[in-house]
Amino acid sequence: MVGGNAIRGSRVGAGPMGEAERGDAAPRLYVSYFCANDHETRPAFAADAQVPESWDCPRCGLPASMDSENPPPPPKITPYKTHLAYVKERRSDTEAEAILSEAVAALQARRKRGEVLY
Structure with a gap:
């Protein structure tokens, strides 16, 4: 025979809950x-x-x-924009060409000085 437990399936503080104990809703x-x-x-x-x-x-x-x-x-719903799309909104094609040529010139100057580039 299984051990007899009079309060089986309940927990401490468990009891009938109703309007009387909780108060009016x-x-x-x-x-x-x-x-x-x-x-x-x-x-x-x-x-x-x-x-x-x-x-x-x-x-x-x-x-x-x-x-x-x-x-x-x-x-x-707005579609996802890439980084390039945001850059194209801020820069015109002529500005992009100028920035690219400046970056290429700086890179070539660093290579002429013998700096290691990765």
Whole structure:
């Protein structure tokens, strides 16, 4: 026979939890938010809290608003830019040629002096 334990499956402090022990629940306000994918989210807020205008949809991550007829559009995703793309935004082709010729001249001067280049 397995050892008899009268409080098997419980832990210290465990007991019936109800309204009497926890106290009354705070009044809640449930607000519906709608995203562009027709998902409805109903988070609960305290009755006296300020309700935000927008909420992120937990199912798809898109922004959601309280207007079911006119949900906010999905945000525009900008493509990844390489380092070269950012450099081309800052420099014109003539500036790039001047910087390149200056760098090549400095490199050739270092080689003439006998410096070791890797």
